[in-house]
Amino acid sequence: MTQRIDSQEEELEGRAREVLREIVSLYIDSGEPISSRSLAKSGRFNLSPASIRNVMADLEDLGYVQQPHTSAGRVPTDLGYRFFINHLMRSRKLSQQERDTIDDQVSQVTELDEVMHISSRLLSKLTDQVGLVFMPTIHQLTMRSIDFIPISETKIVCVIVGTNGVVVNKIVDGIGPFTREELERIGRYITEEFRGMTLDEMRLSLIRLLDQERAHADASFKKSITLGIEAVNDAIPTDHVLFVEGTASILNKPEFADAAAMRKTFLVLEEKEKLVAILNRCLTEEGLQILIGSESSFTRNYNFSLVATRYGSARCPIGMVGILGPTRMEYSRMAPVVAYLGRALSRKIEETEQE
Numbered sequence: 001m002t003q004r005i006d007s008q009e010e011e012l013e014g015r016a017r018e019v020l021r022e023i024v025s026l027y028i029d030s031g032e033p034i035s036s037r038s039l040a041k042s043g044r045f046n047l048s049p050a051s052i053r054n055v056m057a058d059l060e061d062l063g064y065v066q067q068p069h070t071s072a073g074r075v076p077t078d079l080g081y082r083f084f085i086n087h088l089m090r091s092r093k094l095s096q097q098e099r100d101t102i103d104d105q106v107s108q109v110t111e112l113d114e115v116m117h118i119s120s121r122l123l124s125k126l127t128d129q130v131g132l133v134f135m136p137t138i139h140q141l142t143m144r145s146i147d148f149i150p151i152s153e154t155k156i157v158c159v160i161v162g163t164n165g166v167v168v169n170k171i172v173d174g175i176g177p178f179t180r181e182e183l184e185r186i187g188r189y190i191t192e193e194f195r196g197m198t199l200d201e202m203r204l205s206l207i208r209l210l211d212q213e214r215a216h217a218d219a220s221f222k223k224s225i226t227l228g229i230e231a232v233n234d235a236i237p238t239d240h241v242l243f244v245e246g247t248a249s250i251l252n253k254p255e256f257a258d259a260a261a262m263r264k265t266f267l268v269l270e271e272k273e274k275l276v277a278i279l280n281r282c283l284t285e286e287g288l289q290i291l292i293g294s295e296s297s298f299t300r301n302y303n304f305s306l307v308a309t310r311y312g313s314a315r316c317p318i319g320m321v322g323i324l325g326p327t328r329m330e331y332s333r334m335a336p337v338v339a340y341l342g343r344a345l346s347r348k349i350e351e352t353e354q355e
Helices: 014-030 036-041 049-062 078-088 096-107 112-127 180-194 199-210 213-217 219-232 247-252 259-270 273-282 297-302 331-354
Strands: 130-135 143-150 155-162 167-173 241-245 289-292 304-312 317-326
Touching: 014 036, 014 049, 014 078, 036 049, 078 289, 078 331, 096 112, 096 331, 112 130, 112 241, 112 317, 112 331, 130 247, 130 273, 143 180, 143 219, 155 219, 167 219, 180 199, 180 219, 199 219, 241 273, 247 259, 273 289, 273 297, 273 304, 273 317, 289 297, 297 304, 304 331, 317 331
Parallel strands: none
Antiparallel strands: 130 241, 130 317, 143 155, 155 167, 289 304, 304 317
16 A cells, blocks of 8 residues: 655754755765765765764654664665655756657657557666556546447447557447448447547446436437447456566666565566556556655565656546656656656647547
8 A cells, every 4th residue: 555654844954954965865876875974075064074963863863864784874764765855856857858859759659559668668768767657457548439340140349449549349249130330320429429438437428328218218229328338348458558668777776786686676577466556556646656665565565666657638647657766766867757758648648639
């Protein structure tokens, strides 16, 4: 279960905030515990090493940093990272070259699967982390058109085209018989009445129509609605689509260098159900999401952080795009890359809908 860490802004005054900012920034860069002496030498503080040590001790008492060894400096805790992200981080702007690269890659392809594949690979290349692009069940997609094609006296192929280019074929058996003209008329009716709805919304609307007086009085109308319900019921080719790129980048991260950590990491990247579960939960929330360590069972168990955002049309988000990496990652650089690619994917889908 996802559980965000709440940090109280009023707990830290200006000097403590600046010291925490520097500890997190230096630790992300070096991976080594940060000492009071190194902070004093940085020249960023008009404080003696003794004063800096006192501030660091206060930060440790509040739970924002910890000392991994008695003689070592301090490293950020999950709470420290969360406060840094919420209140201290200065996200850098993407360069024009980075924006152009994302826009060009996304705009050049038309098939949704190819867009997702390219996007996950692009994320990994731009961030040196594991790139993820996720789309849940087809029921979350919106319908552009539906056609019914007879293949025998009792069997009909239902062809559902999503607004993002996904095509779903389903065979309906035992309803009818229908003439080819009837099937064309039903396809036009359902397309005109329910275009832009998700398949779940279509199914519920069609079921409600069955309860109306017209369905009881008009046998032809009832038969049409029943065919529509059968077409969208369980019209799911797969439970989900998940593209994962850049797993080899994990090998370069010191957090996963030992054999046990590496084995555990590759195991979870192979067993994608756990990734799917956390991305499905993230899909219910708006905006850029950053999950750190103990903020979810997934990130806690595997020492990961997840930076992700939804993509899709404004009316109906259809998936998640993001990166997975160690808790010690450069969030100020990762966040804008993920956010921009999410917007690029959304623009691509909206353009497809308008076409």
